[in-house]
Amino acid sequence: MRDLPMAPMPAETAAMLATHIRSENEILRSAAIKALAGLGVAPALSLPLLTEALMDPDPDVRTDAMEALRLSAAPDHAETLIFSLENDPVREVKRAALSGLARLRDSSALARIRALSLSRCEDHVAWEDENSDWEDWLDIQIAAIDALGEMGVTAAIPDLMAARDDELGQTLDIPVFEALLRMGNEGVVWLLAILQTEGGPARRRALSMLCRLDPAALADHLDALIASPDAPLRARALSQMDPGDPRLARLAAEDPAASVRVAALHQAASAQPDLPIAALRDPAPEVQAAALDTLAEDLAPDVAEALVDNMLAWLDQGAQALVRAVARHLPRRAPDRARAPLLTLIADPLRPLDARIAAVKALAGMDPAVETGCLTALLSNPAQQIRATTLVALRDRAEAGDDAAAEAVRAAIHGTLLAEDATQAEDTALGDGPDMTVPKEGESGPCRIRISLEGEIIEQAEAPKATGQSTLASILAPMEAMPEDADLAEDTPEEAPSKRRRRRAVEGPAAVAEALVAEAIQICGTARIDGMVPALLAARLAAPDSAQRAIWTALCQTSPDPACAEDLLSAAHAAHDHEDPVIRGAAFAVLAARAPDSPCLAAALRDPDALIRAAAIRRQPPEVAMAHLVDDAMPARHAAVDVVLAEGSDALQRQMADEIAAAERADTLAYALAQSGPAREWYYQRLGTPGLGDRAVFILLDAAGQLAPTA
Numbered sequence: 001m002r003d004l005p006m007a008p009m010p011a012e013t014a015a016m017l018a019t020h021i022r023s024e025n026e027i028l029r030s031a032a033i034k035a036l037a038g039l040g041v042a043p044a045l046s047l048p049l050l051t052e053a054l055m056d057p058d059p060d061v062r063t064d065a066m067e068a069l070r071l072s073a074a075p076d077h078a079e080t081l082i083f084s085l086e087n088d089p090v091r092e093v094k095r096a097a098l099s100g101l102a103r104l105r106d107s108s109a110l111a112r113i114r115a116l117s118l119s120r121c122e123d124h125v126a127w128e129d130e131n132s133d134w135e136d137w138l139d140i141q142i143a144a145i146d147a148l149g150e151m152g153v154t155a156a157i158p159d160l161m162a163a164r165d166d167e168l169g170q171t172l173d174i175p176v177f178e179a180l181l182r183m184g185n186e187g188v189v190w191l192l193a194i195l196q197t198e199g200g201p202a203r204r205r206a207l208s209m210l211c212r213l214d215p216a217a218l219a220d221h222l223d224a225l226i227a228s229p230d231a232p233l234r235a236r237a238l239s240q241m242d243p244g245d246p247r248l249a250r251l252a253a254e255d256p257a258a259s260v261r262v263a264a265l266h267q268a269a270s271a272q273p274d275l276p277i278a279a280l281r282d283p284a285p286e287v288q289a290a291a292l293d294t295l296a297e298d299l300a301p302d303v304a305e306a307l308v309d310n311m312l313a314w315l316d317q318g319a320q321a322l323v324r325a326v327a328r329h330l331p332r333r334a335p336d337r338a339r340a341p342l343l344t345l346i347a348d349p350l351r352p353l354d355a356r357i358a359a360v361k362a363l364a365g366m367d368p369a370v371e372t373g374c375l376t377a378l379l380s381n382p383a384q385q386i387r388a389t390t391l392v393a394l395r396d397r398a399e400a401g402d403d404a405a406a407e408a409v410r411a412a413i414h415g416t417l418l419a420e421d422a423t424q425a426e427d428t429a430l431g432d433g434p435d436m437t438v439p440k441e442g443e444s445g446p447c448r449i450r451i452s453l454e455g456e457i458i459e460q461a462e463a464p465k466a467t468g469q470s471t472l473a474s475i476l477a478p479m480e481a482m483p484e485d486a487d488l489a490e491d492t493p494e495e496a497p498s499k500r501r502r503r504r505a506v507e508g509p510a511a512v513a514e515a516l517v518a519e520a521i522q523i524c525g526t527a528r529i530d531g532m533v534p535a536l537l538a539a540r541l542a543a544p545d546s547a548q549r550a551i552w553t554a555l556c557q558t559s560p561d562p563a564c565a566e567d568l569l570s571a572a573h574a575a576h577d578h579e580d581p582v583i584r585g586a587a588f589a590v591l592a593a594r595a596p597d598s599p600c601l602a603a604a605l606r607d608p609d610a611l612i613r614a615a616a617i618r619r620q621p622p623e624v625a626m627a628h629l630v631d632d633a634m635p636a637r638h639a640a641v642d643v644v645l646a647e648g649s650d651a652l653q654r655q656m657a658d659e660i661a662a663a664e665r666a667d668t669l670a671y672a673l674a675q676s677g678p679a680r681e682w683y684y685q686r687l688g689t690p691g692l693g694d695r696a697v698f699i700l701l702d703a704a705g706q707l708a709p710t711a
Helices: 011-021 026-038 043-053 059-072 075-087 091-104 107-116 134-151 154-164 173-181 185-197 200-212 215-226 231-238 246-254 258-268 274-279 285-294 301-317 320-333 339-347 353-364 372-380 384-399 403-414 471-476 497-501 510-524 532-540 545-555 562-575 581-594 600-604 610-617 622-628 634-647 650-662 666-673 677-687 694-705
Strands: 424-426 448-451 457-460 503-505
Touching: 011 026, 011 043, 011 677, 026 043, 026 059, 026 694, 043 059, 043 075, 059 075, 059 091, 075 091, 075 107, 091 107, 091 134, 107 134, 107 154, 134 154, 134 173, 154 173, 154 185, 173 185, 173 200, 185 200, 185 215, 200 231, 215 231, 231 246, 231 258, 246 258, 246 274, 258 274, 258 285, 274 285, 285 320, 301 320, 301 339, 320 339, 320 353, 339 353, 339 372, 353 372, 353 384, 372 384, 372 403, 372 448, 384 403, 384 510, 403 510, 403 532, 510 532, 510 545, 532 545, 532 562, 545 562, 545 581, 562 581, 581 600, 581 610, 600 610, 610 622, 610 634, 622 634, 622 650, 634 650, 634 666, 650 666, 650 677, 650 694, 666 677, 666 694, 677 694
Parallel strands: none
Antiparallel strands: 424 503, 448 457
């Protein structure tokens, strides 16, 4: 929503709010109380009204009044809050009163809050039913404990301990420990004491609370924490130690928990560079991995040589965490020895997948860079995560100007990248529409690349052909290069040229080939690569259903390509009534951007999908958008409001508010009031109109209440 200055509320409108707060209808009284905050009524008027409403006979009205008062009460309202806490029997009123008193930090309420943390105080506090179940007080007891924690009342810690020790009470560890957590250093001392003296669930809960603290809050307790039997606490405390602290060296080498040794290495490595070298001999793979992460760049030649030998051995046989770290660091430590072992790791389906993914990333980021064909070959890997990681790397290279990577991406999208031998198979009929496999006369594409089942790149140069085919086809789906002495098929109905053009390579394992198309479209479809729009259009003709949404999502986000503008518009016109709303929405976006006069756009205003209707409404002039203010779906109504706010006159904005209110759309009215000064002016006038029915008044008040802050 826009943050616009709003017209000030007239005095008569404020007076009318007061009238509604005193209405005989309790629903209107509650709605009017909530509207006070939404309309920003001045405290001089709102606070007396809220205080008065605390005496309302309806418990829901009193609850709403206290909820509003707890957020806006001034210190001189503390007595009123205490009165309601003690005398209003409604549990929700008491809980909100405790929250308000905690926000005020009022010391006069401490005695009563502390007492409620221990008992029902029945001699001084009214309850809905003297015989009500235990939970009636438990809610208030927990609220009192929370209030003491928010106020930081360390003097009440003995009360909190007594509350959790009550044999007849509920388990209060969590609210008590939460309160201690907010009491600063003294609360930390008590939580540490619980760790040392208690066991079972209480100890685990105290440990969990301490681990949530900012480590800086533990700085005064380092010695106690380092000596703690709890590894998470020891590890958390290390971040507050100086990197040169000799205790870190002891912890990095001797702590029984690998997680602590790892934390000590990361904290100390910058000041104690010998520690990571020693940690390479640690029995825990995760510590060895941390050592690789923290080793200095410049190592002695003998150490560097031994390190590389060990890294190669670990890469072949190490544990998962260590293999992952080696894959990250080997290209930097030994760029001339990294490629082959990384490829071996990537190809081994028995090795941990995250380590293989790390190897792909390392291979793609090597310096000097590996050739693009090496990465392209990885797209035949059966592991989806390997292919996805590779596609990201190829997309980045293509966007940086790597033509081979761009060719690989386009071929993956078109579905011609994976091949089994050099055989051909019938493809799905292309149907009506442009034949995307035909290059322009006198043009041909670059070399075609495919991947064999063994992951090898098959590259075939294309001789230029004056066949009337498009550039796209020569790149993505060219005819097989035929030897001069090859036997040509006869022009029988089964082997007519048009059918031969519609053949493409068998794509290896069907599951991998089909998945690769969808993955390539999803990951690379919106990449800034030449020829992407033609590639997507060509892929659309034969892509599996799982990829069609991704194709159209990419098509509506790509930059215009004049060379295929007609084909794109033709496809969009054909898809504007597709059964899938995602495809319809993308087709609408394409038409709206490139064919604003298309008759298909008008149909979007009646589309069953609300988001498509909303997109269409945003293209209309404000006078037309007005008709959609009463749409059944909120996104469409809000779109109409946005149009009127952006382009409509003040008079039209007032009319907009009137029509929304007449349609009883309080949520949309709130949306308009939050952004439109003229709509707010209309609102004040309308609310102050005498004789409105209760239903009409409720819609107005409800809309204003939805503008109120929630915290």
